[in-house]
Amino acid sequence: MNKLAIGLLVSLFCATASMGSAQAATKKAGVRYAAPAAKTQMVKRVVKVRGKNKVVYQRVTKVADFGRPTMGDLAGLNLVRDPLDLKSNVALMLDQANSEVLFEKNAGVALPIASITKMMTGLVVVESGQDLDEELTVTDEDVDREKFSSSRLKVGDRLTRRNMLHIALMSSENRAASALGRNYPGGLPAFVDAMNAKAQELGMSDTRYVDSSGLSKKNVASARDLAKLVQASYEHPILREFSTDPKAVVENNGRPVTFGTTNRLVAPNSGWEIGLQKTGFINEAGRCLIMQAMVEGRAVIMVLLDAKGAAARVADANRMKKWLTALKPTFGDTVSGASTSAQSYSGM
Numbered sequence: 121m122n123k124l125a126i127g128l129l130v131s132l133f134c135a136t137a138s139m140g141s142a143q144a145a146t147k148k149a150g151v152r153y154a155a156p157a158a159k160t161q162m163v164k165r166v167v168k169v170r171g172k173n174k175v176v177y178q179r180v181t182k183v184a185d186f187g188r189p190t191m192g193d194l195a196g197l198n199l200v201r202d203p204l205d206l207k208s209n210v211a212l213m214l215d216q217a218n219s220e221v222l223f224e225k226n227a228g229v230a231l232p233i234a235s236i237t238k239m240m241t242g243l244v245v246v247e248s249g250q251d252l253d254e255e256l257t258v259t260d261e262d263v264d265r266e267k268f269s270s271s272r273l274k275v276g277d278r279l280t281r282r283n284m285l286h287i288a289l290m291s292s293e294n295r296a297a298s299a300l301g302r303n304y305p306g307g308l309p310a311f312v313d314a315m316n317a318k319a320q321e322l323g324m325s326d327t328r329y330v331d332s333s334g335l336s337k338k339n340v341a342s343a344r345d346l347a348k349l350v351q352a353s354y355e356h357p358i359l360r361e362f363s364t365d366p367k368a369v370v371e372n373n374g375r376p377v378t379f380g381t382t383n384r385l386v387a388p389n390s391g392w393e394i395g396l397q398k399t400g401f402i403n404e405a406g407r408c409l410i411m412q413a414m415v416e417g418r419a420v421i422m423v424l425l426d427a428k429g430a431a432a433r434v435a436d437a438n439r440m441k442k443w444l445t446a447l448k449p450t451f452g453d454t455v456s457g458a459s460t461s462a463q464s465y466s467g468m
Contacts, residue, residue: 173276190232190406191337192426197226204443206436209406209426212343213440216351216412216419223440227343230326231425234400235292235382236346236408237334239353239363242289244314245281245300246356252282254303262298267335267402271295272379273372283370289363291379292399294333301332308332322348337404343423346410350421353396354412360396383409385434392441395419399433409433415444 192198192209202211202225212227214220221227258277273279273295279287281303284296304311308331315329324345330338341349353359366387367380382399385392393414400408406426413420422440427433 188403190426191404192226192229192231192406195229197229197426200226204436204439206424206439207427207429207432208424208436210343210424211436211440212347212421212423213444214347214421216354216421219347222420222444224343227423228326230328230340230342230345232337232402232405233334233339233341233346233425234402234405234408235294235297235334236341236398236400236410237329237332237339238288238292238297238400239349239359239398239410240315240318240329241297241300241311241332242285242359242362243349243353243356244304244311244318245285246358247318248304248314250281250304252280252285254281255279256281256284256299256303258295258299259302261302262295264294264298264333264335269294269335272377278373279370283372285358286362286365286368286370287379289359289398290365290368290381292382293379294335297333298331319345319349322352324348334400335402337402343425346423346425347421350396350410350412350423360412363396363398364394383434385411385437407433409437411437413441415441418444420444 190209197209200209204211204223206225209226210229210231211223211225212221213223215222255278258273258275258279260275262273263275264271271294272291273293279296281300284293284300287293288296288300298308301308301311304314306313311332312329315332316327319327319329319341322345324341326340326342327345328338328340330336364386365381367378369376369378371377381387383394383397384390386394386397395412395414397409397411406428407424407430408426409422409424411422413422422437424433424436427436
């Protein structure tokens with residue numbers, strides 16, 4: 121692992137340097153960033169006061185994700201070039217059948233993974249054997265007070281564990297993911313312990329979880345680790361189904377509510393055949409995506425982390441698919457050579 125990667129891991133796990141000092145260091149090195157655009161807006165919140173719902177309005181200042189340096193940028197990963205000119209700081213593509221590396225870029229660097237976290241949440245829930253038909257209630261503990269993310273679930277809403285899992289994977293519902301963790305035996309701390317234990321079992325040595333939703337920047341993993349997560353999750357039909365549904369109607373408090381996917385590539389007319397997927401975004405992580413897909417009859421695992429702009433991860437996935445499709449006649453030699461080329465670009 122190169123010096124930049126080591127520096128990132130130190131900053132992530134030890135938190136000895138502030139973001140401001142890191143920005144100053146990169147500026148001194150000649151890397152410049154545009155000032156982030158701030159936007160102030162009034163956000164409606166529903167809170168419990170003496171057992172009754174009360175509507176309050178809170179002024180929230182949000183900073184646009186495009187222009188603000190991510191943790192990958194601060195480590196200098198944005199300076200790494202690759203043959204496909206990807207907009208993601210990290211990329212990995214594996215042959216699912218034999219784990220052959222087809223393409224990689226900075227794949228061994230641990231970065232914040234945002235809502236990619238929810239795939240591990242789903243894996244722990246399914247493998248725990250908890251009753252999927254048990255009804256769970258959204259509580260004030262599930263409200264995001266770190267990022268102030270929006271949610272279609274209100275405090276007091278009741279859904280089955282199955283439906284919570286469905287919308288956590290398909291629609292990236294943070295309150296659903298929080299409720300899933302909170303209703304594990306021993307509560308959320310025990311659930312997070314189970315997530316980390318599962319990561320270790322899978323050999324995900326660069327991975328660490330601190331919550332079940334991915335809102336914390338302290339949830340980190342490398343692309344190589346996430347490929348192992350995709351492989352393990354793919355073994356469960358319910359995770360494949362729920363993560364790739366374009367939309368679904370679930371019962372909330374006994375009434376039907378329609379939820380949609382966060383990944384437009386799962387649409388029937390997208391030209392993709394996707395078996396499992398999850399998207400993610402927080403400012404520190406950039407736009408992230410993990411997928412299992414069929415490309416020209418070949419099952420592959422794709423991981424894209426820290427893409428800039430809402431459409432960048434989709435564009436990068438399409439670039440990688442097009443590249444692999446073009447290599448179909450000579451998979452054996454050419455793809456291996458391209459992987460070696462990508463490694464030389466990443467410095468690994």
